[in-house]
Amino acid sequence: MHPVLNLIQQAKDEQWPFPQTLSRLRDAGVLYYHVTWGDDYKTVFQLTDNTRIEENHPEFDTEVASHYSEQAAKIALHEHQQGKTTYPEWLNEMARAGVNAYRVDANKRTVTYFGINSENYFVEEVPGE
Numbered sequence: 001m002h003p004v005l006n007l008i009q010q011a012k013d014e015q016w017p018f019p020q021t022l023s024r025l026r027d028a029g030v031l032y033y034h035v036t037w038g039d040d041y042k043t044v045f046q047l048t049d050n051t052r053i054e055e056n057h058p059e060f061d062t063e064v065a066s067h068y069s070e071q072a073a074k075i076a077l078h079e080h081q082q083g084k085t086t087y088p089e090w091l092n093e094m095a096r097a098g099v100n101a102y103r104v105d106a107n108k109r110t111v112t113y114f115g116i117n118s119e120n121y122f123v124e125e126v127p128g129e
Helices: 003-014 018-027 070-081 087-096
Strands: 030-036 041-047 052-057 099-105 110-115 121-125
Touching: 003 018, 003 052, 018 030, 070 087, 070 121, 087 099
Parallel strands: none
Antiparallel strands: 030 041, 030 099, 041 052, 099 110, 110 121
């Protein structure tokens, strides 16, 4: 298994807060990663050495709503940040809000959440260094 995937597993096992996970991924050479769950759940990591790592989880299956609600997505995100939902529950809530992907920029420390249509998105800054 690639060291980045080992790092992700460690973060899950030890329940690191997201800002810590993001810092550790950046330190491991991750420029950004993109997560999609419209058809199949997939994560693609882009590293500083031009390596791309793909991780697929076909067992995760959710239907993305055709109607985009930024407000509902932000509520789901806030609930998840407070530890009120698991990651799969959060993804389902985001899908119900019409969100089907997010992109994490490790250097800018931002997460951009995308709806099915390209004009539907919002950006959140991640605290930390």
